[in-house]
Amino acid sequence: MALDAATVATVLAPVLPAPVTVERMAPLTGGASAETWSVDVTDGAGTAHGLIVRRGSGVGGLGLDARMESLVQRAAFDAGVPVARVVATFDGGYVMERLPGEAIPRRVLRGPTAELAGDCAAALRRIHTVGTVPGLPRLPAPEQLALLESLHRSAGAPVPTFELGFRWLRAHLPPPGPVTLVHGDFRMGNFLVEAGRLVAVLDWELAHLGDPMEDVGWLCIQAWRFGGAGEVGGFGSREAFSAAYGLGIDPGRVRFWEVLGSLKWGVICQLQSGAHLRGEVRSVERAAIGRRVAEAELDLLLSLEGKDA
Structure with missing residues (x-):
């Protein structure tokens, strides 16, 4: 189904006063796996609405379909997580409110950024206490490791550094622990921020049930610091984040997930660029992401040594 003004108006007709007029549609950049649009509409009562339309899913079997993603986002909203309210769903996508921020x-x-570590820790604490969402997959560490290795093999381009990472991870699998809702992509780039405060957590396509320390480790990997000095997302210290999180952070489990996170990002880069090279999705962005495999290799080696770049 083509995403056009008529389609958007049809999707919104059951939830807004008729007639719904689409004033503007603009594609958004920054997401390499899902199609995202900023949309302005006016309903039949003359009220203007700023909305986001999102459709598509994750890459290589790593992501939820749009219906499941919208259900998780609704559950998070109902639990008080800072997240946009879902307005409507349709075949292959959903519509949410557009919130201010960068x-x-x-x-x-x-x-x-002085308040950002505390805000993100508080949001993550709420995510980890949402509870289960029917139909959401459970992805413990052994299954994730096996899936990641399978996806890497499917790329058809062996990377010796990745092989070293897989070997280390198999030898350091953490014992079974608490299982919670995991955002799966809790990082800079998926935080909407205004005046230094967290407005919303974005992009729930990688949500699942698993080890809550996975989200903490993912936030701490080098790829998501973007040149910032803080070990947590480039903006905070581990100590400040742990204190604000308040549910207890296991450094050993976090380290495992940091190593896996660095490796996972490298494999995702492979998959993204592979889709472009095979002609499945023509995208300059995906082609450019392929060049970041080398960065992921360096980050992986440093994390294996317990060092930061």
């Missing part, structure tokens, strides 16, 4: 990491890091 998501581009380097712009966020140029502004005030």
Whole structure:
């Protein structure tokens, strides 16, 4: 189904006063796996609405379909997580409110960030206490590791550094622990920030049930610091984040997930660029992401040594 003004108006007809008029549609950049549009509409009562239309899913079997993603986002909203309210769903996508703020990491890091670690930790604490969402997959560490290795093999381009990472991870699998809702992509770039405060957590396509320390480790990997000095997202210290999180952070489990996160980002880069090279999705952005495999290799080696770049 083509995403055009008529389609958007049809999707919104059951939830807004008729007639719904689409005033503007603009594609948004920054997401390499999902199609995202900023849309302005006016309903039959003359009220203007700023909305986001999102459709598509993750890459290589890593992401939820749009219906499941919208259900998770609704559950998070109902639990008080800072997230946009879902307005409507349709075949292959959903519509949410458009919130103010900046998501581009380097712009966020140029502004005030003193409160951001506390805000993100509080949001993550709420996410990890949402509870289960029917139909959401459970992805413990062994299954994630096996899936990641399978996806890497499917790329058809062996990377010796990745092989070293897989070996280390197999030898350091953490014992079973708490299982919670995991955002799966909790990082800079998926935070909407205004005046140094967290407005919303974006992009729930990688949500699943699993180890809550996965989200903490992912936030801490080098790829998501964007030149910032803080070990947590480029903006905060581990100590400040842990204190604000308040549910207890296991450094050993976090390290495992940091190593896996660095490797996972490298494999995702492979998959993104592979889709472009095979002609499945023609995208300059995906082609450019392929060049970041080398960066992921360096980050992986440093994380294996317990070092930061």
